[in-house]
Amino acid sequence: MLAETICSAASAAGLGIAALTAYRRRFLTATRIAAYSLVPIGLVLTGVVAWLAGIVFKPSVWIGFGLLALAWVLLMATRAVERRGGASRKDRKAAASGADRGSVAPGASTPAAPSLGTARSAPAKPRPAGAPEDDFSDIEAILKKHGI
Structure with a gap:
């Protein structure tokens, strides 16, 4: 009223x-x-x-809203704990079953990255007799023609 x-x-x-x-x-x-x-x-x-x-x-309506809020907080807390654990449910399930398809073969090793001081350029590949000397030879000719 x-x-x-x-x-x-x-x-x-x-x-x-x-x-x-x-x-x-x-x-x-x-x-x-x-x-x-x-x-x-x-x-x-x-x-x-x-x-x-x-x-x-109505108090019963506020109790219902409180229960909905509690359910939401519990769901978000479980997601936060799951993310903090590092692996998702799928990863843990695949690890438990041993059917991880993305794994590397047991005898394989990772390729080593060259260190900064010892990095060397790859040797030049031999070219066939009829191959052009450089892909940019025509561009170089135009630049030389204009004095650049």
């Missing part, structure tokens, strides 16, 4: 402000204010305000 009275008073005040704005010949703004001020009374007449007031003032 109180919520409906407050909404009705807010609508009446909004319509009064819209009338004053229209008196100042600002009709577009007055129409906008009137539209916004009709929303609370419309919510009262459709029953939305009574429904919301019934939800807000």
Whole structure:
């Protein structure tokens, strides 16, 4: 009952402000204010305000929201613990069954990366007799022609 009275008073005040704005010949703004001020009374007449007031003032509804929040917190906590563990469920399941398809053969080794001081260029490959000397030879010729 109180919520409906407050909404009705807010609508009446909004319509009064819209009338004053229209008196100042600002009709577009007055129409906008009137539209916004009709929303609370419309919510009262459709029953939305009574429904919301019934939800807000029932303890059983708040207990339900609390249980939903607790369930969400528990789910997020389990995901955080799972991520902190390093491996996902699929990885742990595959490791437990021994069917990890992405593993490397037992005798294989990883290729060694050259150290910075001992890096050497690869030897030049021999070219066939009819192969051009360089892929950029025509570009080099144009640059030499222009003195670059």
